[in-house]
Amino acid sequence: MEILQQLTFIERGIVAGLIIGLICPLLGAFLLVRRITIITEALSHITLTGITAGVFISQTMTWLAFINPLYTGLIFSLVGSILIEKLRHAYKSFQELAVPIILSSGIGLSAILIGLSSGSTVEWYSYLFGSLVTVSLSDLYFTMATGFIAFIIIFAFYKEWLSISFDQEFAKTSGIKVNRLNFFFSLLIALVISMSMKVVGILLVGAMVTLPVAASIQIAKSFRQVVILGIIFGEVAMIAGILFSYYFNIATGGMVVVTGVVILLLTSLIKRLGLVSSTVA
Amino acid sequence: MTKESQAQPALEIKNLSFSYGKQNVLEDIHFTVPQGSFLGLMGPNGSGKSTLIKCILGLLTPKEGSIKLFGKPIHQFHDWNKIGFVSQKANSFNSGFPATVFEVVSMGLYGKVGLFRFLTKKHKLQVREAIKQVGMEDFIHQNIGQLSGGQQQRVFIARALVSEPELLILDEPTVGVDAKSVQNFYNMLKRLNKERGMTLILVTHDIGAMTEYITDVACLNKCLHFHGNKEEFELQQEDMMSSLYGHDVRVITHNHDHHDHDHTHDHDHDGSGH
Numbered sequence: 213m214e215i216l217q218q219l220t221f222i223e224r225g226i227v228a229g230l231i232i233g234l235i236c237p238l239l240g241a242f243l244l245v246r247r248i249t250i251i252t253e254a255l256s257h258i259t260l261t262g263i264t265a266g267v268f269i270s271q272t273m274t275w276l277a278f279i280n281p282l283y284t285g286l287i288f289s290l291v292g293s294i295l296i297e298k299l300r301h302a303y304k305s306f307q308e309l310a311v312p313i314i315l316s317s318g319i320g321l322s323a324i325l326i327g328l329s330s331g332s333t334v335e336w337y338s339y340l341f342g343s344l345v346t347v348s349l350s351d352l353y354f355t356m357a358t359g360f361i362a363f364i365i366i367f368a369f370y371k372e373w374l375s376i377s378f379d380q381e382f383a384k385t386s387g388i389k390v391n392r393l394n395f396f397f398s399l400l401i402a403l404v405i406s407m408s409m410k411v412v413g414i415l416l417v418g419a420m421v422t423l424p425v426a427a428s429i430q431i432a433k434s435f436r437q438v439v440i441l442g443i444i445f446g447e448v449a450m451i452a453g454i455l456f457s458y459y460f461n462i463a464t465g466g467m468v469v470v471t472g473v474v475i476l477l478l479t480s481l482i483k484r485l486g487l488v489s490s491t492v493a
Numbered sequence: 494m495t496k497e498s499q500a501q502p503a504l505e506i507k508n509l510s511f512s513y514g515k516q517n518v519l520e521d522i523h524f525t526v527p528q529g530s531f532l533g534l535m536g537p538n539g540s541g542k543s544t545l546i547k548c549i550l551g552l553l554t555p556k557e558g559s560i561k562l563f564g565k566p567i568h569q570f571h572d573w574n575k576i577g578f579v580s581q582k583a584n585s586f587n588s589g590f591p592a593t594v595f596e597v598v599s600m601g602l603y604g605k606v607g608l609f610r611f612l613t614k615k616h617k618l619q620v621r622e623a624i625k626q627v628g629m630e631d632f633i634h635q636n637i638g639q640l641s642g643g644q645q646q647r648v649f650i651a652r653a654l655v656s657e658p659e660l661l662i663l664d665e666p667t668v669g670v671d672a673k674s675v676q677n678f679y680n681m682l683k684r685l686n687k688e689r690g691m692t693l694i695l696v697t698h699d700i701g702a703m704t705e706y707i708t709d710v711a712c713l714n715k716c717l718h719f720h721g722n723k724e725e726f727e728l729q730q731e732d733m734m735s736s737l738y739g740h741d742v743r744v745i746t747h748n749h750d751h752h753d754h755d756h757t758h759d760h761d762h763d764g765s766g767h
Contacts, residue, residue: 245590369608370611372608375603375604378586378590378592378600381552382580382600384551385552386603387604387605432591433593433635434591434593434634435591437591
């Protein structure tokens with residue numbers, strides 16, 4: 213803990229970035245094979261509502277001023293992920309409806325709360341697009357704690373989730389408790405979103421979850437490779453993005469995402485040139 | 494106690510009924526599958542075969558009646574490793590799914606291994622063994638989506654076999670598989686049944702092609718129209734098929750004088766055959 217307190221803001225950002233670069237692609241790999249990466253968009257916007265609520269509360273109720281808006285963001289994110297599951301059940305034949313419903317509700321509520329509170333444009337800008345300079349020590353603790361819990365959850369359920377993603381019916385018959393594990397999966401998405409938003413920014417969290425695995429699946433032959441390459445790409449995008457944003461003084465999230473897109477383009481190029489031997493028999 | 498449980502039938506169903514809403518799909522089903530037998534379960538489309546299988550697997554809860562697996566009522570049965578399942582829809586997975594043959598077959602062990610744990614060396618050996626058994630060892634690191642329908646089917650059998658089940662349930666496993674692979678596939682089932690004493694339940698449209706492998710037959714169309722051993726079935730085969738399908742049907746093993754015009758009187762319900 214002593215060491216953490218001595219970190220400069222750029223070092224804090226890099227530590228947070230390393231955690232995000234590890235966890236986001238791990239989650240992304242499962243979202244990818246379940247074809248629900250879009251859920252991250254809905255959850256990030258409901259997380260924004262939580263953050264605006266946190267800012268509003270700490271401004272209007274001075275006795276609650278100690279609240280870090282990340283905490284309220286996490287709470288909204290968790291509630292949002294449970295609501296999405298409920299909506300997906302309610303609209304069984306139109307499951308994708310859950311995403312726009314939660315997303316637009318999230319933005320609507322955020323707009324109202326932003327209007328009511330007196331945060332500066334700069335402050336909102338940093339929440340939306342991510343900012344390195346504003347990562348405080350308490351933000352870093354938050355990222356470390358949520359990242360640790362997320363990692364434990366993934367470690368516990370990795371193989372069960374893989375089986376469920378491939379064939380839910382078979383997973384059930386092999387004795388896997390599918391409903392319970394799906395619930396934990398919703399919790400995990402919420403955790404990862406709120407973990408990443410301070411550095412990457414709310415609007416760009418989805419990209420961090422999606423881009424590394426979108427790149428890795430182009431050249432991976434197994435799920436394991438999707439995960440491992442995804443983590444490598446995620447870490448490269450995070451670190452390169454943070455360093456670029458530091459030296460050129462531009463939005464961190466933007467730079468991270470641009471690096472991610474460049475990696476994606478490179479992997480498509482590699483695939484197209486056939487540099488990776490095809491697995492076709 | 495253990496001796497008793499060995500003598501228990503693999504599956505015992507008593508007056509089972511199931512309905513989706515108000516529509517009865519299964520009515521008063523009664524039958525027993527002794528250990529070591531090979532049951533062919535047949536019936537027309539929409540006869541409730543898949544629903545029955547889902548009840549047996551605990552995926553659906555029946556309205557009435559009881560199901561016992563190895564002597565245990567299904568709601569108390571936790572030993573799902575003893576049951577292997579190959580679904581009709583197994584081939585309809587997302588063909589871009591990034592999983593190798595090894596990874597897919599490993600999934601057959603995941604329910605058994607437990608949370609927070611990964612496959613041990615012994616497990617991995619088991620996976621390789623199962624892949625070998627279905628003759629797919631040359632494809633072990635290939636992507637599952639790039640295999641042919643017949644090869645994929647064999648991989649799914651391996652996934653069901655890897656946990657060494659005592660009862661293997663296959664729901665129309667040969668749909669979309671070419672004729673030659675189907676033959677190999679049936680031979681493999683026969684070996685599992687004869688050599689390993691595995692109990693098999695095979696749901697199929699095409700009982701004719703199966704008669705040389707199976708030991709028992711059950712005919713389902715909402716109710717159970719017939720249940721008995723193969724010899725009994727062959728005696729009443731034609732009558733059985735007509736009453737089951739509501740019109741003359743070709744039975745492939747007896748098709749010396751079959752004519753195409755049979756299809757023109759589809760609604761001949763008298764069931765007398767031709």
